[in-house]
Amino acid sequence: MTEYEAVILDVDGTIVRxxxxxxxxxxxxxxxxxxGCSRLLFSNNxxxxxxxxxxxxxxxxxxxDPERVLTxxxxxxxxxxxxxxxxxxxxxxxxxxxxxxxxxGVETTADPGAADVVLGSFDGxxxxxxxxxxxxALSDGVPFYGTDPDExxxxxxxxxxxxxxxxxxxxxxxxxxxxxxLGKPSAVAATAATDRLGVPPERTLVVGDRLGTDVxxxxxxxxxxxxxxxxxxxxxxxxxSTVEPDHVLGSLGEVETFLE
Numbered sequence: 001m002t003e004y005e006a007v008i009l010d011v012d013g014t015i016v017r018x019x020x021x022x023x024x025x026x027x028x029x030x031x032x033x034x035x036g037c038s039r040l041l042f043s044n045n046x047x048x049x050x051x052x053x054x055x056x057x058x059x060x061x062x063x064x065d066p067e068r069v070l071t072x073x074x075x076x077x078x079x080x081x082x083x084x085x086x087x088x089x090x091x092x093x094x095x096x097x098x099x100x101x102x103x104x105g106v107e108t109t110a111d112p113g114a115a116d117v118v119l120g121s122f123d124g125x126x127x128x129x130x131x132x133x134x135x136x137a138l139s140d141g142v143p144f145y146g147t148d149p150d151e152x153x154x155x156x157x158x159x160x161x162x163x164x165x166x167x168x169x170x171x172x173x174x175x176x177x178x179x180x181x182l183g184k185p186s187a188v189a190a191t192a193a194t195d196r197l198g199v200p201p202e203r204t205l206v207v208g209d210r211l212g213t214d215v216x217x218x219x220x221x222x223x224x225x226x227x228x229x230x231x232x233x234x235x236x237x238x239x240x241s242t243v244e245p246d247h248v249l250g251s252l253g254e255v256e257t258f259l260e
Contacts, residue, residue, distance in 0.1 A: 004037050004224065004259075006199040008217075010208030011043040011053060013154045013231020014252060021060045022230045024253020029062065031256035037205070040197050044072045044183045044213055046121040046147035046163055047094045049103075068196070072148040072163075072183025073097050075192045076119065077104035079182050080145070084117050090137040092130060092166060093121030093147070112137035120170050120178065121147040122163045131169055138174040148183035150213065154231050184208075185216035194221070207252060209233055211243040219243065228252055 009015060015025050032039065041053055041064065050069035057064050073096075080089055081104045088109040091098050098108050101119075109115060115137040123130065138144060151164035171177050182188050194201060201222040208214020209231025218225035226247035227233050238248065247258055 003203070004035070004205040005203040006040065006197045007032050007037045007205045007207060008040050008042050008193050008197075008223070009252075010210070010214045010231075011041050012045060013209035014207060014214075014228050015041075015062075016056065017154055017230070019056065021057075021062075022251060024251040026061070026253075028252030028255045031259055035256075035259045038068075038197060038199065040068050040070065040193055042070045042184065042189070042193055044148040044150050044163075044210075045153075046072045046076070046183065047096045049074055049096075049100050070189075070192055070196060072189070073100045073121075074104075075189055076121075076145065076147045076182040077101045077106055078192065079188055080117065080119070081105045084143070087116035088114055089117040089119050090115035090134075091119050091121070092126070092134050092170065093119065093123050097121055097147070115142055117143045117145070118170075119145050119147065120163065120167045122153070123166060126166055126169075131173060134170050135173045138170070138176075144170075144174070144176065144178045146178040146181045146183075148213070149181050149185075150210070152232070154209075159232075184210075184213040185220060187220070190217055190221040193217075207249070207255065211237060211241045211245065215245045216243050219245075226255065226258075 050066035053069050054064040054066050077100050088107050112133050118137050146167045149164045150162040152159040153162040204223045206218030206223050207226045209228050215225045225245045227245040228249045230251045
C-alpha cells in the first residue's frame with residue numbers, strides 16, 4: 001500500500017500522445033492500482049467530454065469509468081450551470097464544447113449583443129471575424145471566463161495553438177484578463193476533482209506533463225505532485241520554472257519508484 005489514496009492523472013502527454021499510448025503507461029497504471037489508489041482522469045481538453053476518454057483508451061486495454069473523468073469542458077459547464085443558470089453564454093470555441101454546455105443546462109447564444117457571459121476556449125476556426133465578435137460580446141464588461149490556459153496542445157506531429165493563445169487575443173482587444181480560468185490549475189478544478197474522488201488533498205497524488213497546470217493544480221491544493229517528461233515539459237523547463245514538482249518521472253511507468 002501507499003500513503004496515497006487517490007491519483008489525478010492528466011491524459012494528453014501523460015497517458016496518450018494523439019491516439020497512441022505512451023510507452024510505460026500500462027505498467028504505471030498497474031502499479032497505482034496495486035497500491036490501492038482510486039483513479040481520476042482530468043484533461044484540460046475543452047472539446048471533449050468523459051465518454052471520449054473511455055472510447056479512446058478501451059482499445060489499449062484500459063477500462064475507464066466515465067464518472068471518473070473530468071475535462072475543462074465538463075468542469076466549465078458545471079460551473080456555469082451553477083453560477084449563471086439563467087444567463088446566456090457567448091462561446092468562442094468548438095461545437096463540441098457548446099454541446100457539452102447545453103447538455104449541462106447552459107444556454108448559449110451566437111448573438112454578441114445578447115451575451116450575459118463570455119467563455120473563451122480552443123477554436124480551430126478562430127479568425128479576425130471571431131475576434132471582432134468576441135470584442136463586441138465583451139464590451140459591456142460581462143463576466144469573462146476561459147476553459148483552460150494551455151497555450152499549446154500536444155499533437156501527433158508536434159504542438160498546435162491552444163486555448164491560451166486565443167484567450168491572449170481576446171484579452172488584448174478587451175483590455176482585461178478573464179475573471180477566472182475554470183480548468184486546471186484553478187481552485188474550481190481542484191474542488192471538482194476532490195469532490196469526485198472523495199479523498200482529502202493531502203492523500204492525493206497528481207501526475208501530469210505540464211508544470212503550470214497539472215503540477216500547479218496539485219501544489220495549490222496541497223496535493224503531492226509528479227511531472228512526466230513525455231509531453232510538454234522537458235528538463236530545461238524544470239530548471240527555469242517557479243513551479244516545482246515533488247517528483248520528476250521519465251514516464252508514468254516510473255511512478256512505482258516512489259510508491260511504498
